[in-house]
Amino acid sequence: MAGKIRPVRGMNDILPDQTRAWQYLEDRARRILETYGYREIRFPHLEHLELFARSIGEDTDIVEKEMYTFADSGGEVLALRPEGTAGCVRAAISAGLFRGGGAHRLYYLGPMFRHERPQKGRYRQFHQVGVEAFGPPGPDLDVEQILMAQRLLQDLGVPGLTLHLNSLGQPEDRRAYRGELIAYLEERRGRLCDTCRDRIQRSPLRVLDCKVASCQEAVASAPVITDYLGEASRAHFERVQALLQEAGIRFVHDPKLVRGLDYYTDTVYEWTSDHLGAQDTVVAGGRYDGLVAELGGPATPAAGFALGIERLLALMDSAQIPTEGLDAFVAPLDERAQSVALELSETLRDEGLSAWYHSGGGSLKSQLKKADRLGAAVAVLLGDQELAEGTVTVRDLVQGEQEAVPRDRAPQAVADRLG
RNA sequence: GCGGUCGUAGCUCAGAGGCCAGAGCCCCGGAUUGUGGCUCCGGUAGUCGCGGGUUCGAAUCCCGCCGACCGCCCCA
Known part of the structure; x- marks a missing residue:
């Protein structure tokens, strides 16, 4: 260490x-x-x-x-x-x-x-x-x-x-009470614990809620502030x-x-x-x-x-504490898809959706696993197929269904999938 | 400041003098080519809090220190 x-x-x-x-x-x-x-x-x-x-x-x-x-x-x-x-x-x-x-x-x-x-x-x-x-x-x-x-x-x-x-x-009430209490405690000094003996003059009020049993007994009939x-x-x-x-x-x-x-x-x-x-x-x-x-x-x-x-x-x-989930996990399946995926993520955020752009690559399988662990509602997949067709694959991670939609309709498609 | 209990992988813990220190969870990879959750297989990871001592041999016993927790005190 x-x-x-x-x-x-x-x-x-x-x-x-x-x-x-x-x-x-x-x-x-x-x-x-x-x-x-x-x-x-x-x-x-x-x-x-x-x-x-x-x-x-x-x-x-x-x-x-x-x-x-x-x-x-x-x-x-x-x-x-x-x-x-x-x-x-x-x-x-x-x-x-x-x-x-x-x-x-x-x-x-x-x-x-x-x-x-x-x-x-x-x-x-x-x-x-x-x-x-x-x-x-x-x-x-x-x-x-x-x-x-x-x-x-x-x-x-x-x-x-x-x-x-x-x-x-008020302070003057407390002063009067304090005097009475100190007198009362001094008379019973012998029955108090060590710390309470020290407290008599310095902070006699503290003696009142001491947890030591003998102190509790000694204090049972002590004067009470509200009487003063x-x-x-x-x-x-x-x-x-x-x-x-x-x-x-x-x-x-x-x-x-x-x-x-x-x-x-x-x-x-x-x-x-x-x-x-x-x-x-x-x-x-x-x-x-x-x-x-x-x-x-x-x-x-x-x-x-x-x-x-x-x-x-x-x-x-x-x-009762609400858990705020992740709306979309955006998965570029390879390097060629990154720029479109970054842009699409921004578009989703423009629409007020939360989007986790996945950086770091990995197989589609591992990316989906990640999306699942993150609790994303929807995964947006972008690979060669989608790039060629100008589409994205919007996968509903709760229902397990997916569809290919034109890229510019992706935000709407994601929004439609959210509860 | 005082007392008690306890420190073993990132987390929860097992191991209590003797094969290279274990499990579960987590994480990573795989179970044919672009599809998560369930299952199965494999993998990464620990100077066993730190330092001394006893012993042929210590995570395991002893001492000290540090830290955490619980209580006293005090308070939110």
Whole structure:
């Protein structure tokens, strides 16, 4: 294996056999998001490290140990984006999108990078569809986004889903709650696992969903964030739940649901699927009313979600992905037929048909075999006979019938043979 | 970063100390002259992940490294 260069760990090639599913998912996502008025935005994969540190939070795992960071030759400290929201908000601020206070609905598709240990459903380069809406502060926006995500998941036939919902309140609510929680946890320090002991002061919310049994017991009667919500947040959360119920969307209120990014406020949610492994979150999102201001824009409420493409692909019913076939396989039987075959192939494409011009010769038998393997519907054969007569042989590879037709009628003859 | 399982042809895998390392799929060719799919025949292809060690002899046993997968952690 000398000289063979490996792919970077956790970074996967997406091969031709898989790209059809990717394209299908991306097309469906675009179509659905656009019916809700969202428009695509594209922004760099690389940003100043500080953007992520400030938006995601210095003390989060993502910023602390999962980012790909480096100093470029000019000495600027950059990072490959570990998620999309920060860059999206930065781009919107940079473009002055918030001047005038108009509502904006944006979506994006693309790779994100986190230096984690790869496993099923978790990769170092992974792909998300993200949506962000800016302006409206109301709970109805949160619910419309949940409806939109659900439509997408249903459209793609994703099984075994559960929607988990929680509210994190405003920063001051969280601060008050955090104090209470730390006090509670400190009293039970002895019953917590090692990692949770370390977490008490740094990120006490994380202790709540530790999977160690003793931690679960210790935390069973811990204070719950939703008991500490301010009046506005409480009302917001109740309204979200009421609207979800009226929309007929089932959810479970999960008081322990905590997101790994600091910018969330009020509503947070997560869809999990029981058909995945340990990495079972397919969609996650929520409201982040403080982020735009935090990044230097005008105070602007906002909400959004991100969807993991690889995870969704793993869940999708591949049967619904359309297979696009090849219309015509054009076979020049010898060198003399090449120029006519090339020209005929172009004519077929002029008519909107797909044509595989066969280069490389071989016996008619081997060429037909190739046409068959390629899944061509029709083979167009051009040999001495056809050249002499000014015809082509159009062979229907499904029916097994063929006919000789004048060359200029070939496109029509091919089209007639297609389902 | 921690733990477990596993690395043999392009792919899926068999071989578990001893004839030149095997099968299926794929690919290529053939089964009379210009006709695919089914069948049959033949063929190409592997420094058995890499490096050391044990042994008369290692794909097979031992050690190290690398990689993949699964889980922890964390999250999409």
